[in-house]
Amino acid sequence: QILRRPKVVRDLDLQDMIWPDSDISRVMVKYYVLMSVADCYTDFHIDFGGSSVFYHVVRGRKVFFFIPPTTSNMKKYEQWNKTAAQNHTFLPDQTKECYRVDLYPGDTMLIPSGWIHAVWTPSDSLVIGGNFLTRLHLGMQIKVAEIEKNCGVPIKYRYPHFQKVMWYLLIHYLETDPLPSSIENLLLNQRKPFLRNRS
Numbered sequence: 749q750i751l752r753r754p755k756v757v758r759d760l761d762l763q764d765m766i767w768p769d770s771d772i773s774r775v776m777v778k779y780y781v782l783m784s785v786a787d788c789y790t791d792f793h794i795d796f797g798g799s800s801v802f803y804h805v806v807r808g809r810k811v812f813f814f815i816p817p818t819t820s821n822m823k824k825y826e827q828w829n830k831t832a833a834q835n836h837t838f839l840p841d842q843t844k845e846c847y848r849v850d851l852y853p854g855d856t857m858l859i860p861s862g863w864i865h866a867v868w869t870p871s872d873s874l875v876i877g878g879n880f881l882t883r884l885h886l887g888m889q890i891k892v893a894e895i896e897k898n899c900g901v902p903i904k905y906r907y908p909h910f911q912k913v914m915w916y917l918l919i920h921y922l923e924t925d926p927l928p929s930s931i932e933n934l935l936l937n938q939r940k941p942f943l944r945n946r947s
Contacts, residue, residue: 751779753878754856757802762881763913766920775908782875784808790867792825792839797907798892799879801859803851808873810851815843817862817888822895825864829899839864861885862892881913890914 767774795801815821821843828839840846851857881889896906
């Protein structure tokens with residue numbers, strides 16, 4: 749094997765933990781090779797499904813601009829995504845918060861779930877990276893999936909089989925940590941409805 753993801757990524761990857769071998773529909777997002785020419789720019793975005801990212805620079809340079817995923821910033825990001833002004837509005841002007849990180853050959857970076865970021869490439873570059881979902885960020889991952897839905901992001905640009913991964917995780921938890929019999933009785937036998945808070 750020529751490439752191997754960082755150990756922390758292998759340990760945290762949700763799909764590796766719960767995806768059954770019998771289901772061959774899994775789409776791999778473990779690795780990608782990104783070749784970029786000097787001065788290209790990717791505008792602010794959140795990686796699909798709120799997935800975390802590992803990013804290793806083989807050649808060239810990368811400059812990241814990060815906006816923390818606070819509730820306020822996420823709302824501004826969603827509004828910015830829905831407007832035509834996105835093409836000529838610099839998102840940090842609205843969030844008033846942005847951090848710069850410069851990466852050089854040999855640097856590896858992990859981007860946690862939900863962090864809004866843009867990328868500038870000062871010189872021709874070659875990067876190896878990949879995306880992964882984790883148990884640590886379930887809330888953020890679901891929130892990002894909702895933002896994608898609200899913004900009308902086409903399915904082909906979302907995390908592959910995101911809902912299926914979440915269902916497999918639920919099944920995994922039910923198998924490894926079964927429901928107390930009193931709760932199981934409420935859900936299965938009495939069919940008591942659990943009303944959602946609509947506020």
